[in-house]
Every structure is written in structure tokens, then in C-alpha cells.
Amino acid sequence: MSAPADCDTVKAAFPTVPFPSNCCEYDANNHVDFIDCRGGRVVSLSVADLNLGGAVPPQVFELTALEVLNLNKNSFTGSFPSEVANLPNLQEL
Numbered sequence: 001m002s003a004p005a006d007c008d009t010v011k012a013a014f015p016t017v018p019f020p021s022n023c024c025e026y027d028a029n030n031h032v033d034f035i036d037c038r039g040g041r042v043v044s045l046s047v048a049d050l051n052l053g054g055a056v057p058p059q060v061f062e063l064t065a066l067e068v069l070n071l072n073k074n075s076f077t078g079s080f081p082s083e084v085a086n087l088p089n090l091q092e093l
Contacts (some may be wrong), residue, residue: 006041006065010023010045013058013060014052015059023037024042028080032049043068045066047070047074048071055077057081058083061084064086064089068092069087069092069093
């Protein structure tokens with residue numbers, strides 16, 4: 001998966017969050033503090049304290065370069081999906 005594909009996945013997982021079209025593109029006018037990329041891949045995603053709810057979106061587990069995932073201070077329900085095992089680089093949850 002590439003940066004545009006990772007960004008599309010992030011936007012599909014959290015459609016109510018106003019992500020820029022290319023979430024890995026950094027500039028002073030289009031910087032997203034809650035996404036970090038390396039080598040064009042999303043490696044850190046924080047959607048903390050955004051009043052999100054329901055099940056953790058399954059698209060999150062398609063971000064195989066993800067190292068940090070912060071879902072704190074939301075209202076996610078249900079058990080945590082076993083698909084977290086699809087994130088071999090995840091170091092912090």
C-alpha cells in the first residue's frame with residue numbers, strides 16, 4: 001500500500017474526520033497533527049478525543065505500516081478486533 005492508499009484507508013475508517021486529500025503531505029497550511037508518515041506510509045494515527053463511537057473501523061487494520069494507534073477518549077464499543085494481529089509493526093496502542 002502507498003501513501004495515497006493509506007490516506008484513502010484512513011479517510012474511509014474515519015469519514016467524519018476532515019483529513020486532507022493526502023494525509024502524508026506536510027506543509028504549513030495542510031499539516032495534520034494526528035497522522036505521521038514515513039516513507040509515504042502512515043506510521044502513527046491518533047484519533048483521540050474526537051467523540052468517535054461504534055466499533056473500531058476494520059479499515060484501521062489495513063494500515064500495515066502502523067506503529068502507533070491512539071484511540072483514547074472516544075466511545076468505541078465491542079471487543080477489540082483480532083485483526084490487530086495484522087499490524088506487525090504496532091508498538092503502541
